[in-house]
Structures are given as structure tokens and as C-alpha cells.
Amino acid sequence: NQPCFTPDSKSILFSSQRDSQQTDIYRYDIAGKATVRITSTAESEYSPTLTPDGRSFSTVRVEKDSVQRLWKFPLTGGEPQLIMGHVDSVGYHAWVDDTTLALFILTQPFSLQIGNTRSGSIRTEAGNIGRCLQRISENRVLGYVDKSDSTRWMVHILMMNIGENVALLRTLPGSEDFACSADGTLFTGSEGK
Secondary structure, three states: OOOEEOOOOOEEEEEEOOOOOOOEEEEEEOOOOEEEEOOOOOOEEEEEEEOOOOOEEEEEEEOOOOOEEEEEEEOOOOOOEEEOOOOOOEEEEEEOOOOEEEEEEOOOOOEEEEEEOOOOOEEEEEEOEEEEEEEEEOOOEEEEEEOOOOOOOEEEEEEOOOOEEEEEEEOOOOOOOEEEOOOOOEEEOOOOO
């Protein structure tokens, strides 16, 4: 699950649990219809996400002590690196720019935290959010779902470039996941469609 297209759109990265008890990251080559295992670790990795430079992917790793932190793996192979090691309980994430991360943190209720990989700083932006974090544009704009009103979930647009957080539109009932096309169109699933 949790697919992510590579920058050239020729492959998809995804997480999968195959012959073992832990989950690894795989790459599916679309033209060749071939699947290759990218990580083979004792820990489980989830949510592969391409880094802004397109040379690596970041992933949520469930470590041996059950702590969930972000790690970065080179696409061409090599040793992984821990990202913001002081931040744990990461459920999902999205890169906003080269140094800014949006983090879905497993607090009660779930929270949106914004981290800077250069300075190590982290701040809470919102509480009671959905798991979907989407970079909307290259201008430091992030989309997420605010679930603070249990009867009216809202897609919010966080415009970090100007410091505004705007409620954009209501989600379909029970839908908290969405994707955004290059032209700004939002897509979501509902009742299997």
C-alpha cells in the first residue's frame, strides 16, 4: 500500500509485507512490469515519499523499540540516514520544500507538526487532523484534513509562504484522503469510487 510515483513517473514505490513479519519498500517498474525490493531491514518501513531533490525517499520506520521515526534511503542504494532523530511517533509525512516537513504525529488527538531539517525546530500547526498530507504547490503550500468538527471535516490549505491557514472545502462524508493534480484539482475516494 501507500504508493508513490518516482519523479520520472516510470516507477511506483510502495510498502508491502511479503514473506516476513515486517514491511519493506518495493519499486514497481511500470513498463517492465517488474517489482524489486528496495529495503530489506529488520525494521518495518512505511509511507515511501520522494525527497524534493528526487535522489532519495523518506519513510516512516518502526524501530525495534516500536518508536516511529523518519529515515531517508538513497534511490540508487546505500545506507539510510535518520531525519530529525528527536521527533518520534510519526505516522505520515510530506515534504513541503527541501528542509520543511509536514508531520502527522500520533498524539491524542493526532496533530500536524511542521519540522525544519536544517535547524531541527518543530512546531504544532493543528490538532485533530486526518492522515493525508499533500504538498499542493512549490510555493510552500500544504493540504490536510481538519477533523476537529466530527460532523464536518474540512480540507485546509496551509500557505506557509504567507503564513495563512484557510479552510478550503468540506470533504465527502467519511473521506479523509485526497490527491492533488498539477492544475490544483483535488481528487478523493468515497464508498469505493
